[in-house]
Amino acid sequence: MADFSAEMDVAIIGAGVVGCAMARRFALEGARVCVLEAAPDILSGASKANSAILHTGFDAPPGSLELSCMQDAYDEYMEIREAMNLPVLETGAMVAAWTEDEEARLPDLLAQAQGNGVTDTRIISRDEALAREPALAGHVRGALLVPREHVIDPWSAPLAYATQAKALGAEFRFNAPLTGARRDGDTWQLETGAGSLMAKTVVNCAGLYGDKVEEILTGTPSFEIRPRKGQFVVFDKAASQHLRTILLPVPNERTKGVVLTRTAFGNLLVGPTAEEQEARDRPDVTTPELEMLISKAVELVPALQDMPVTAVYAGLRPASERKEYRVHADADLGYYCAGGIRSTGLTAALGIARHVFALWSESHSLAWSKPNDSMAPSMPNLAEHLPRDYQIPGHDGIVCHCEMVTAREIRAAFDSQLPPGDFGGLRRRTRCAMGRCQGFNCLGRIASLAEGKLRTPILPEDAS
Amino acid sequence: MNTTCDVAIVGGGPAGLGAALELSKLGLRRVVVLERFGEAGGIPRHCGHPPFGMREFKRVLSGPAYARRLVQAAEDAGVEIRTDTTVTAIRPGGVLELATTAGAQTLTARRVLIATGNRERTRAQLLAPGVRPVGVMNTGALQSMVYLEGKRPFSRPVIVGTEIVALSALLTCRRHGIKPVAMVETRDRPQTRRIDMMLARLMGVPVLAGAEILAIEGRPRVEALRLRHKGEERRLDCDGIVFSGRFTPEATVARQSDLALDAGTLGPEIDADGRSSDPQVFVAGNVLHPVETAGHCWAEGRRAAQTIFRDLRKTPKLGAGARIVPGAGLRYVVPQRLGAGSAATLNIRTDGAVRGRVVLSDASGRELAARSVRSYPEQPVRLSVPALDSAALAGDLTLRLDRKD
Numbered sequence: 001m002a003d004f005s006a007e008m009d010v011a012i013i014g015a016g017v018v019g020c021a022m023a024r025r026f027a028l029e030g031a032r033v034c035v036l037e038a039a040p041d042i043l044s045g046a047s048k049a050n051s052a053i054l055h056t057g058f059d060a061p062p063g064s065l066e067l068s069c070m071q072d073a074y075d076e077y078m079e080i081r082e083a084m085n086l087p088v089l090e091t092g093a094m095v096a097a098w099t100e101d102e103e104a105r106l107p108d109l110l111a112q113a114q115g116n117g118v119t120d121t122r123i124i125s126r127d128e129a130l131a132r133e134p135a136l137a138g139h140v141r142g143a144l145l146v147p148r149e150h151v152i153d154p155w156s157a158p159l160a161y162a163t164q165a166k167a168l169g170a171e172f173r174f175n176a177p178l179t180g181a182r183r184d185g186d187t188w189q190l191e192t193g194a195g196s197l198m199a200k201t202v203v204n205c206a207g208l209y210g211d212k213v214e215e216i217l218t219g220t221p222s223f224e225i226r227p228r229k230g231q232f233v234v235f236d237k238a239a240s241q242h243l244r245t246i247l248l249p250v251p252n253e254r255t256k257g258v259v260l261t262r263t264a265f266g267n268l269l270v271g272p273t274a275e276e277q278e279a280r281d282r283p284d285v286t287t288p289e290l291e292m293l294i295s296k297a298v299e300l301v302p303a304l305q306d307m308p309v310t311a312v313y314a315g316l317r318p319a320s321e322r323k324e325y326r327v328h329a330d331a332d333l334g335y336y337c338a339g340g341i342r343s344t345g346l347t348a349a350l351g352i353a354r355h356v357f358a359l360w361s362e363s364h365s366l367a368w369s370k371p372n373d374s375m376a377p378s379m380p381n382l383a384e385h386l387p388r389d390y391q392i393p394g395h396d397g398i399v400c401h402c403e404m405v406t407a408r409e410i411r412a413a414f415d416s417q418l419p420p421g422d423f424g425g426l427r428r429r430t431r432c433a434m435g436r437c438q439g440f441n442c443l444g445r446i447a448s449l450a451e452g453k454l455r456t457p458i459l460p461e462d463a464s
Numbered sequence: 465m466n467t468t469c470d471v472a473i474v475g476g477g478p479a480g481l482g483a484a485l486e487l488s489k490l491g492l493r494r495v496v497v498l499e500r501f502g503e504a505g506g507i508p509r510h511c512g513h514p515p516f517g518m519r520e521f522k523r524v525l526s527g528p529a530y531a532r533r534l535v536q537a538a539e540d541a542g543v544e545i546r547t548d549t550t551v552t553a554i555r556p557g558g559v560l561e562l563a564t565t566a567g568a569q570t571l572t573a574r575r576v577l578i579a580t581g582n583r584e585r586t587r588a589q590l591l592a593p594g595v596r597p598v599g600v601m602n603t604g605a606l607q608s609m610v611y612l613e614g615k616r617p618f619s620r621p622v623i624v625g626t627e628i629v630a631l632s633a634l635l636t637c638r639r640h641g642i643k644p645v646a647m648v649e650t651r652d653r654p655q656t657r658r659i660d661m662m663l664a665r666l667m668g669v670p671v672l673a674g675a676e677i678l679a680i681e682g683r684p685r686v687e688a689l690r691l692r693h694k695g696e697e698r699r700l701d702c703d704g705i706v707f708s709g710r711f712t713p714e715a716t717v718a719r720q721s722d723l724a725l726d727a728g729t730l731g732p733e734i735d736a737d738g739r740s741s742d743p744q745v746f747v748a749g750n751v752l753h754p755v756e757t758a759g760h761c762w763a764e765g766r767r768a769a770q771t772i773f774r775d776l777r778k779t780p781k782l783g784a785g786a787r788i789v790p791g792a793g794l795r796y797v798v799p800q801r802l803g804a805g806s807a808a809t810l811n812i813r814t815d816g817a818v819r820g821r822v823v824l825s826d827a828s829g830r831e832l833a834a835r836s837v838r839s840y841p842e843q844p845v846r847l848s849v850p851a852l853d854s855a856a857l858a859g860d861l862t863l864r865l866d867r868k869d
Contacts, residue, residue, distance in 0.1 A: 040684075234588075238719045282595060284679060290591045306727055308712070312588045313596065390550075393567040397548045401500050402716070404550070404563065422684060423598050436716065438586040441501075443601055444510075444608030447615055456684050458598055459615050460703065 008034045008171075009368065011190055011199035013178050013213050015039075016047035017158040017349045018338050019205035023165035025353035026203075030368030033170035034199065035162075036192050038177035038209070040455035041421030042162050043155060043428060046207045047345065049232065049283065049315025051259050051269060052154040054088065055347040058113035058121055058146050059095075059251060065325050066344060067116055069351030074148075076350045077157070083376045084160045086153065087264050087383035093149035093246035094129060096140050096300070102250040103141045109250070110144055121146050135242040135303045149246055153264045153383055154346050155428040159418065160379045161349070166417045167375035173197075174421050174455060178206075181217050188217075188334060201334045203356060207318045208280040210326070210339035217335055223326040227280050227316040228342065230272025233293045234311040235304065236436060237384075239268035242303045258296050265403070265431060266384030267310060270297040283314040310402075310436050317342045327355065331363035377417070380409060382431050399449070400442045402435020407449065414453050422456040469494040469544075471772055472560055472573035474551045474717055477506020478758040479749025480579035481534040481543075482520075482765030483772075488541035490773045495543050496571065498562065500550040504538075505531025506581055508758050510607040513635045519759035528611065530758065554578075554721040558744045575744055575772045578732065579765060580717055582750040584629065585710040587680070592624075592707070594680030597687070599704040603633040606706055610640050618704025622689045623647045626654040626671065627709030627842050629755070631663050638667060645702045648691060649673040653817065655709070655841040680705060709842070711754030718751070728796025729753060735785045735801040736808035737775070738768045746772055753798045753811050756844060786826075786857040791864040793818060802861060804854055812845040812863070820867040822847055827859030837865070
């Protein structure tokens, strides 16, 4: 197994959304970065399944690190998204009250939102809620309106962060789980499933394995990951006409509850559940919970009765035994941890990266020289409300008709800086086989286009 | 390229090509078939086994050979087939919005026929439990891999479902050295006739009916299907899972065009002439009634062509007709509406196997048509209805099932 060529400034463990943002931040600051990922592609753990919302932090714990990371990240996302061609579906959100009790809690939620600096929130009446969303069930009693909660593309955004890091010289190693580590003077000797590596600093962004990685690095983990499963149902694109605004429930202690939201890809999503479990690698979907989500969606938006389902999925959130983010640093050891990022990681990642870099800077005088060019990539657009590739002549035919994915887009994904490592990665980069037929029509063609190009192939080795 | 035509046909499968051929034979010059794939022919293109073509060509053909003959016959008759052309919506006035390799285009047609076919429900639509590894697919995907791309996605799959298409999956496996581990049916009995299920026995594939799927296992590839059968938990080790059957219409164009849809079929709602809620738009084939044979769809396309041809010569009788309301035990009926004047055949599906009688009656309770039924679960039931008078059409029509089992 080949060792990596030179000593790195920073090794980042995990290429989820937090790891990708971390790689970008340190690369932008001039560090030589290497990202070690256990899976064959980025976004293969918690980051592959979420509700794709860009949160304002209106309901985050006041004064928390989570809140400041979310708000810093929100601003940064809005700054960089144009240059990177990242979509924002400006939906706004409504925290809808369906019972007297819930209605009574709206003023507290408003006060919390205002206190968190989300000053454009306001309580709207039942009539205004129904005027804004005519398809809502009639028993809605009122809502807290949060105008700047939006929907984004949950995979193109972190892919853009990683692509930028790569363009700035960061290395990505896949199928490279951390298996051992030794601190030698001021340098880490890291052993992985794909060779060894030396680095001055290690940043733990290992998500669902954050505590395990910390144990390898420090001997005793300071937190414990307790996976919390969230299941989702994606309705047919026809459903998205029935709702414009993200529909949030009045939250309870454990979870933000079941959300109904459009996606950037023109679908309507309901979920997640919140189910605690031991296994870190079993995001099972289960029939009764999926049925519950569908009936919940129909209860809130009756027009969804008999609406076809396009997809179902489950994700595992890297929750820990405590509610807050588990971010800490040991400068002497050259160890930084961004752990327990349980459900707001997609929004907060850019802010978490800034925060960790600031922690690093506290004890290091900067020896790196910042790159002259930020190398921000322009990402292919997959959002339905913006022009798609199939609308641009010369695309060489549509391969996936449910999601209107062209052969040109699939080839471009393979030719990109960070090509997909498995079928899931190809789906997330192009949306092929993500639609209604889930590959009924296109799987054969996709398998041919992908042949010999994925670390984990679609077809078994003896396929031909 | 022409931007107008007499009839635009959305979908180049058996129904669409049957209609196109017939319209050309009737003398229409400007008939255009819009096919989203690179090749017309529809699903038979990737069913590389017989029997196809008995009704159309009086001989037994494999699916791909049959598809080629359908295309050839239409082209010989002067039909224009535009491949790599996706219809994204049909606007009122017969305006079709197209996505092509040259970008967006429009085509205006005097009449439109939707013949977009159907597809199998996915594991997602069936809400099947478990993890989501590579190697879980529908029969359609399996066949597109082996017949169109020459690839074998697995070597010992479990086939879920026992409809006719599951037998097609079995045949596909047999021809490509794939050895199915088992056929699993979640309903309490196989969905096809006993004689058809002999194929499974001949191939040594056990059939587990009345099974409950507990979980799909494996990562990154499928490793097993866990299920409960006859009260016992079982783990079927496998390297692929084929979800077969449970067809649903490929009704996206109809949905995006705001045509009225039927809650029973999930396809467009039609009257006895095959006309949708847009008077210029007709519908034929499996998008109406999942699922019938290619031969049936082809014949239905030809009948639709004759109706469209007549419709172009005269001012159409408008008026939606009386709605048929299907009762308990009936999954759907096509057409959903009947008008005055001509006889019709209702295409009915029951929920599971039944013995009994189906009866069509009018709002006053008068019986208009009836027949006895003894069906296996997925068998089409056809009921002939004579031309109805205006009294019969004064209110909703009721279709009921009187069970005898």
